[in-house]
Amino acid sequence: MHQRLDRLRLVALNIDGVLLNDTFSPVIGAFVTSRGGVYDAETERRILSQPRRIAGGEMARAAGLDVTGEQALEIYFAERDRYVAEHPIRPLPGAAELIARVRDLGLAVVCYGGLSRPHFDTHLGAWAHLFDGPGYVCTDSFRPGIKEIAGDVFGLGLDQVLFVDDVARVAEAAKALDVPFIGHPSSFQRAFMEELGVRHLVDSLDAIDEELLRTLDAQAAAGGVWRTAPVS
Structure with a gap:
């Protein structure tokens, strides 16, 4: 039985570029x-x-x-x-295992992205039971959707939700709000994320392990997700 995390309650995973291969x-x-x-x-x-x-x-x-x-x-x-x-759309290596790790820590999981619900249903519908709340949140009308997913959809504080995304624009919004964030960027987006001072950048979903999740939780609990420390 894993020890409950102190602050985090939800992990929000971007659909394209995090859970699915990037076809955009x-x-x-x-x-x-x-x-x-x-x-x-x-x-x-x-x-x-x-x-x-x-x-x-x-x-x-x-x-x-x-x-x-x-x-x-x-x-x-x-x-x-x-x-x-x-180039068929497919789950990225480690996607299912990441969701399982998050759930094993007692955290809720939601998927989000800019396309409408059928995109999720088509490519991740078999995993729908693994996600919480609406399962998928379309953010096209309120991108990047950080405040809306945390507050409007789940009724949580901004420091209680960890976002994992491949796009620096989302990282920029997370930084402005001091929201926990992990970057899984492409080469172009990596450079922007490094400039922004993203503390946690990963090249694979396997790198988002229990240790990293607990590190983000400790930073959120201390109120310093974006304040100090170099990129890891």
């Missing part, structure tokens, strides 16, 4: 560069984890397309469908 960044990059645009860290930062209405416009601008954001998204999702046909 590669397609966004190709969308931009195939049309002569430059896809770099700053471009990615302007697009990822934005509401669709903003992301579509940023994609069109980066690609040099004279179309609306909505039209850009229609083109993008058609290209993503072709990409997914060759």
